[in-house]
Amino acid sequence: MEGEIYRWHGYLSGWGKKYFVLHNGTLSCFASKVERMNRKPATEVYNLGLCEIIVDHVTPTQFELKGTIGGKVCSLKTDTKDERQQWIKSLGSAKACLLDTSTLGFLPKPSEDSRLLTSQVSREVEEDTSLVASFESVAIEPNEKMEQSGNGSLNNLLLSSDNPSIVDEPEQTNILHLCDVTKTEIANLEEAITLLSTNEIGKILLKVETSCRALLAAVEEKKLTLAEDEQEAQDTQLAQDTQLAQENQLAQDSHIDNFSTFFSSQPTNFRHVVDGTISREGKPLLPALIFLEACQCYLRFFDRFSGTVMTPLRNDIEGNIGKIRKVMKDSGKGYDYLQEIVDHEISRKQHTGPDTATQALLWLNRALSVMCRFLKNVVTSDSATKHDTGASFISAYNELLAKHHNWMVQKLFKVGLKMVPSYEAFQQSMIDQQCWKEGEATGEVGWLDVLDDKMAHHVMQYIEPMGVVVEQLRYMYTTHNIDP
Structure with missing residues (x-):
């Protein structure tokens, strides 16, 4: 989604119209649509995974993006209430795709058959029953259907993202490898369920949970790395801006x-x-x-x-x-x-x-x-x-x-x-x-x-x-x- 939004620049400058582009979990701000079309670099880029979306309940056309680190606030305003609603919905969806990894979005809601089957397995398998029980509420669907749906938040974040600000080397290789391992284990589990091999099902369930835990840990570690990198970049930019302002002031004085x-x-x-x-x-x-x-x-x-x-x-x-x-x-x-x-x-x-x-x-x-x-x-x-x-x-x-x-x-x-x-x-x-x-x-x-x-x-x-x-x-x- 992209379009013109007013951005607040302070009391003296007031509202200024900018051109915003929402893509793969980032909101980029350009001085104008012309600069966007001419491939000029964005003046500001917001990682929605590190922003809180705040809706102004008093003014029907205003909303804010508040950074979770440093608390910086970007105040925005649309021309109409409906336009603001459209932006809020799109921003919220993009943010959800970045942050909702705890539920492994590519796993669908449980069916009754899968609950019964997994409960049976948990009674028959003697290995670590607590691990098996944690999957009692997770339904298993054919792997082909998972790949076709492609609308899980984890898939959106890790498997189809082309935004280097979200995943990059070497973390990218590790996370993508863990994704492949998890998908392979789930496919093995599907095959075992089809063959009704209860002994194999329990063992594979343990592998699935282990790979999922490793994958989620890698994602959380990457999120912390992104946050630290962004804070370091902000501190560096602030120091540079402060030094430049001081030099300009001395030159003027x-x-x-x-x-x-x-x-x-x-x-x-x-x-x-x-x-x-x-x-x-x-x-x-x-x-x-x-x-x-x-x-x-x-x-x-x-x-x-x-x-x-x-x-x-x-x-x-x-x-x-x-x-x-x-x-x-x-x-x-x-x-x-x-x-x-x-x-x-x-x-x-x-x-x-x-x-x-x-x-x-x-x-x-x-x-x-x-x-x-x-x-x-x-x-x-x-x-x-x-x-x-x-x-x-x-x-x-x-x-x-x-x-x-x-x-x-x-x-x-x-x-x-x-x-x-x-x-x-x-x-x-x-x-x-x-x-x-x-x-x-x-x-x-x-x-x-x-x-x-x-x-x-x-x-x-x-x-x-x-x-x-x-x-x-x-x-x-x-x-x-x-x-x-």
Whole structure:
């Protein structure tokens, strides 16, 4: 099975459409169908034998693959509920074929005749009767029928797999040899049953169980080897990625030591909020005063960039900051964390009024989420609205905030957003004027591109912790059954 599925890349990047191919117990992810058709290598490959399939019971189109080693989660989403059901069914079937070896899938359900026959054998054979008894519930079918059916999980895993990630040398030779031995013993047992040779049946039963045990042990050992290899590969890749990121960071920092923008010059930003976050009973708690101060510093963005065009949005953010400060002051409880304020109001059913901290923080966080998405849209290279400030704002608004406004407010917002200053004005207002003059004075071709790259780096550094804070607040409201 193959087709397009949306994959979650985090709050900043959101959902991205990828092309997935399910084959022989592995799910391969390609950037697009074109890359798949051009035989480009997959960007990600998931071994379903080492994944847990988790169905989202709240959102009818979402599901997850969770690694049994390391706990890494891949969140996926289809266009429709029926499409998700089809993928879940196919993934589950593929996973079952990989993991269901304990029952030797090529052995069918017991028949009454085989139970009677095996019971008779167990009474007459004097050798290790416990071994014979373990096969009392296993029916024996002609070997030709087993080969024709070909739908047992063990057959699928070991006898017909062409996926080298499942079985490879030297384990492959050993497992295939054990398969042949087991099939031979079962064929001998079939012949003995046909001849009603009770003395031979008991002896062959012992051989069949011995070969089955050896086969299952080899399969389990191979599964452990695969798990260890995958973990080692993940650790190696993580180390390489970490080293590369550090080298890139050092290279970038060496070029921007004296470069300043609005995003790098704020005395309090959302990185300070993240650094001040603590965990209590498994839940993150955001420091209230640092958060409000970071939001207050953020208001300067509007002063530098949009002037009066976005005054309503600026006033709304400032007003909600003031409401939260007032609640903290009037309560006299000395709240240290935002979640404490909201929990207190909700527990007393005092959270629905327009002047409550719960509602003020809710709308403040919605505004921050829009601004975070706008900044990402306008500077990242893979954005469809890169360097288009108006389109970037409208895209962010439509995605995150429009659904919370009535149609009249939506119209007013969109009209105002069309008058947002250009990207060139954005550059000049965000980059420190001294840095701008020095860059211009070099007279070098592409000096503005150099400054723009540095500014984009500052933007991403600023919105990364901002996005973390927004997501944690969204999660808090979700746990209280409030649409974030």
